[in-house]
Amino acid sequence: xxxxxxxxxxxxxxxxxxxxxxxxxxxxxxxxxxxxxxxxxxxxxxxxxxxxxxxxxxxxxxxxxxxxxxxxxxxxxxxxxxxxxxxxxxxxxxxxxxxxxxxxxxxxxxxxxxxxxxxxxxxxxxxxxxxxxxxxxxxxxxxxxxxxxxxxxxxxxxxxxxxxxxxxxxxxxxxxxxxxxxxxxxxxxxxxxxxxxxxxxxxxxxxxxxxxxxxxxxxxxxxxxxxxxxxxxxxxxxxxxxxxxxxxxxxxxxxxxxxxxxxxxxxxxxxxxxxxxxxxxxxxxxxxxxxxxxxxxxxxxxxxxxxxxxxxxxxxxxxxxxxxxxxxxxxxxxxxxxxxxxxxxxxxxxxxxxxxxxxxxxxxxxxxxxxxxxxxxxxxxxxxxxxxxxxxxxxxxxxxxxxxxxxxxxxxxxxxxxxxxxxxxxxxxxxxxxxxxxxxxxxxxxxxxxxxxxxxxxxxxxxxxxxxxxxxxxxxxxxxxxxxxxxxxxxxxxxxxxxxxxxxxxxxxxxxxxxxxxx
Ligand SMILES: Nc1ncnc2c1ncn2[C@@H]1O[C@H](COP(=O)(O)OP(=O)(O)O)[C@@H](O)[C@H]1O
Ligand SMILES: [Mg+2]
Numbered sequence: 043x044x045x046x047x048x049x050x051x052x053x054x055x056x057x058x059x060x061x062x063x064x065x066x067x068x069x070x071x072x073x074x075x076x077x078x079x080x081x082x083x084x085x086x087x088x089x090x091x092x093x094x095x096x097x098x099x100x101x102x103x104x105x106x107x108x109x110x111x112x113x114x115x116x117x118x119x120x121x122x123x124x125x126x127x128x129x130x131x132x133x134x135x136x137x138x139x140x141x142x143x144x145x146x147x148x149x150x151x152x153x154x155x156x157x158x159x160x161x162x163x164x165x166x167x168x169x170x171x172x173x174x175x176x177x178x179x180x181x182x183x184x185x186x187x188x189x190x191x192x193x194x195x196x197x198x199x200x201x202x203x204x205x206x207x208x209x210x211x212x213x214x215x216x217x218x219x220x221x222x223x224x225x226x227x228x229x230x231x232x233x234x235x236x237x238x239x240x241x242x243x244x245x246x247x248x249x250x251x252x253x254x255x256x257x258x259x260x261x262x263x264x265x266x267x268x269x270x271x272x273x274x275x276x277x278x279x280x281x282x283x284x285x286x287x288x289x290x291x292x293x294x295x296x297x298x299x300x301x302x303x304x305x306x307x308x309x310x311x312x313x314x315x316x317x318x319x320x321x322x323x324x325x326x327x328x329x330x331x332x333x334x335x336x337x338x339x340x341x342x343x344x345x346x347x348x349x350x351x352x353x354x355x356x357x358x359x360x361x362x363x364x365x366x367x368x369x370x371x372x373x374x375x376x377x378x379x380x381x382x383x384x385x386x387x388x389x390x391x392x393x394x395x396x397x398x399x400x401x402x403x404x405x406x407x408x409x410x411x412x413x414x415x416x417x418x419x420x421x422x423x424x425x426x427x428x429x430x431x432x433x434x435x436x437x438x439x440x441x442x443x444x445x446x447x448x449x450x451x452x453x454x455x456x457x458x459x460x461x462x463x464x465x466x467x468x469x470x471x472x473x474x475x476x477x478x479x480x481x482x483x484x485x486x487x488x489x490x491x492x493x494x495x496x497x498x499x500x501x502x503x504x505x506x507x508x509x510x511x512x513x514x515x516x517x518x519x520x521x522x523x524x525x526x527x528x529x530x531x532x533x534x535x536x537x538x539x540x541x542x543x544x545x546x547x548x549x550x551x552x553x554x555x556x557x558x559x560x561x
Contacts, residue, residue: 063086063087063088063122063124063125064087064088064089064123064124064219064220064251065086065087065110065121065122065123065141065220065251066085066086066087066121066122066125067083067084067085067086067106067109067110067119067120067121067122068084068119068120068121068122069082069083069084069118069119069120070082070083070084070085070106070109070116070118070119070121071083071116071117071118071119072102072105072106072109072114072116072117072275073117074105077275078274078275079102079105079275080102080105080106080109080116080275081102081274081275081276082119082276083102083106083119083272083275083276083277084277085106085110085270085277087220087251087253088251089249089251090246090247090249090250090251091246091251091252091267091268092242092246092251092252092254092265092266092267092268093251093252093253093254093266093267093268093269093270094253094254094255094256094262094265094266094268094269094270094283095107095253095254095255095256095270095272096256096257096259096262096269096270096271096272096292096295096296097257097271097272097273097296098257098273098296098297098489098490098491099257099456099458099489100274100444101257101272101273101274101275101296102272102274102275103224103225103255103272104146104224104255105275106272107143107222107224107253107255108143109121109130110130110136110141110143110220110222110253111130111133111136111141111142111143111222112130112131112132112133112134112135112136112137112141113132113133113136113143115130115131123139123140123141137216137217137218140217140218140219140220141218141219141220141222142212142213142216142218142220142221142222143213143221143222143223143224144206144209144210144213144221144222144223144224144226145209145224146224146225146228148205148206148208148209149209150197150205150208150209151197152196152197152198153196153197153198154196154197155193155194155195155196155197156180156191156192156193156194156195156196156197156200156208156211157173157176157177157179157180157193157194158176159197159208159212160180160183160193160208160211160212160215161176161180161215162212163216164215164216176193177193177194178193179215180193180211180215181193183211183214183215184207184211186214186244186248187210187211187214187241187244187245187248188240188241188244189207189210189211189241190207191204191207191208191211202229202230203229203230203231203234203237206226206229206230206238207241210223210241214245214250218250219249219250219251220250220251220252220253221245221250221251221252221253222253222255223242223252223253223254223255224255225255225256225257226238226254226255226256227256227258227261228487231350231351231515232350232515232517233350233554235261239261239264239265242254242265254266257296257489257490259289259292259293259296259303259490260289260518262283262287262289262292263283263287263288263289263292266283266287267282267283267284268280268281268282268283269281269283269287269292271292271295271296273295273296273297273298278295278296278298279295281295289303293490296490297489297490297491299491301490301491301494302494303490303493303494303497303522304522305521305522305523306497306501306522306523307523307525307541307542308342308343308344308504308505308525309505310342310505310507311342312340312341312342312343312525313340313341313342313507314340314341315338315339315340315377316338316339316340316341316375316376316392316477316478316508316509317338317339317362317373317374317375317478317509317511318338318372318373318374318375319335319336319337319338319362319371319372319373320336320371320372320373321334321335321336321370321371321372322334322335322336322358322361322368322370322371322372322373323335323368323369323370323371324354324357324361324366324368324369324533325369326357330533331354331357331533332354332357332358332361332368332533332534333532333533333534334371334534335358335371335533335534335535336371336535337528337535337538339478339509339510339511340509341477341507341508341509342504342505342507342508342509343504343509343510343525343526344500344504344510344511344512344523344524344525344526344541345509345510345511345512345524345525345526345527345528346512346513346514346519346520346521346523346524346526346527346528346541347511347512347513347514347520347528347529347530348514348515348517348520348527348528348529348530348549348552348553349515349529349530349531349553350515350531350553350554351515353530353531353532353533354530354532354533354534355482355513355530356398356482356513357533358513358530359395359397359398359480359482359511359513360397361373362375362380362388362393362395362478362480362511363385363388363393363395363397363480364380364383364384364385364386364387364388364393365385367381367382368381375388375391375392375393375477375478376391376392376477376478378391380393391477391478392475392476392477392478393476393477393478393479393480394468394469394476394478394479394480395468395479395480395481396464396465396468396469396479396480396481396482396484397482398482398483404460404464405452405460405463405464406452407451407452407453408451408452408453409451409452410448410449410450410451410452411434411438411443411445411447411448411449411450411451411452411455411463412427412430412431412434412448412449413427414452414463414464414467415430415433415434415437415448415463415466415467415470416430417467431448433470434448435447435448437466437470438466440466440495441462441463441465441466441492441495442462442489442491442492442495443455443459443462443463443466444456444459445459457487458487458488458489458492461484461486461487461488462488462492465481465484465496465499468481469496469499469500469503470499476503476508477508477509478508478509478510478511479500479503479508479509479510479511480510480511480513481500481510481511481512481513482513482514483513483514483515483516484496484500484512484514485497485514485516485519486514486515486516497519497523500512500523501523512524517546517549517550517553520541521541521544521546521549522541523541524541525540525541525542526538526539526540526541527539527540527541527544527549529549529552529553529557531552531553531554531555531557532555536552536555536557537549537552537557
């Protein structure tokens, strides 16, 4: 365990030349029924820094942040502000000490305007301002940190990324000096993440401190001045990072074992064509969703489709899976035509499919994990239940699915765990007939440990000769796994490159529609 600098300290510590400690938590303990959510946690934040709280789901990050902002009360421990012990009986008290948290689930009123939401709950002068002054005041705060928001917009009309900005503007408007951002990137697309990082930088430049909460190693390594890692409620390490923490070391502290997320490519020569897409067009409600799509995926090959969400990749997957019929063009799986034959025929031809919409299309919410695992097998469910029970238990264990056993209802699973059940079913080899695996964002929302498992299973499937189509917004994932990368933009394939030599810049530019000419 890496030790923190302030162990045994009774008050503020002033290492000569170091920035002042703005907020310090010492020996924080928090219990929930049956869970020790924070176990003797030490954490401090200096003025003008980004200090990340890193940990897997359930590690205790939100709990700690909730105590630092006054939402929860610790069972034991002390909190000091600028070296002075403080009490934080409520979020209002937190605000009075300049501490505000942007929660994972936003707390905005949909039918109010941005400006109204921002001043909601402020008991200062805002109520004396007329609407114009109010809008100007909110816009002024937003501009200072480069946060583009329209004060007059109705919050209900805003995207998730825009709502998050409103929450941040609100915290700043209320005078926050220390901002706790709870998994802010979880709801953002890559371009929005970049923008958020710029905003965070602008905030720290003016002396604000940011507690950044995340479980995504890549971004943590980039944005953090320091990282504190939590596992099962305990601090497993403090790492000084300055924007270049060692992701492998962070992963080890976070998961408790070595994690290998290195690039993996096909180690066997590729074989015959399994998936053949020829000139596929799809028009929905008069809009061209897919335009002249043609490509193949071979045995033992993984092809990645990169693209910003909403550029047709979801529909492309549904067309291959037989859930949508193309307006024109053909699709064949394993040499047999599957166009217009529906999802069951596609499965019979050897397709396994992990859709974007896990609970809508992938799992039956009202069924148990066990029955969901059996759903796509070509055997009789009633006969096989008992015999598959040990395998279901093993899969729950292997995929680290948090559930009370195989009879746990799918609808009671958290999003990440529902995803794991679906992946377990489609990747577990229960279907030996799988020739083609179509997976959409397979690791989104998963813990690092589970991400490693999923990547290994995909690699195993590839080595076993399955053809894999990986559709993901996670460019890092595509770049490190796919043998070939295709970029989809406005329904067309606009760029193609071998994964090995793919350039992040070129692929990123193609995703943004900045390619000259066409593929
Ligand atoms: N309000 C609560 N009531 C009961 N248990 C909770 C509550 N909040 C969190 N927990 C539990 O405390 C542990 C830590 O949760 P949390 O702080 O939300 O983790 P993280 O934010 O790192 O994902 C988990 O086991 C979680 O189930
Ligand atoms: Mg959390």
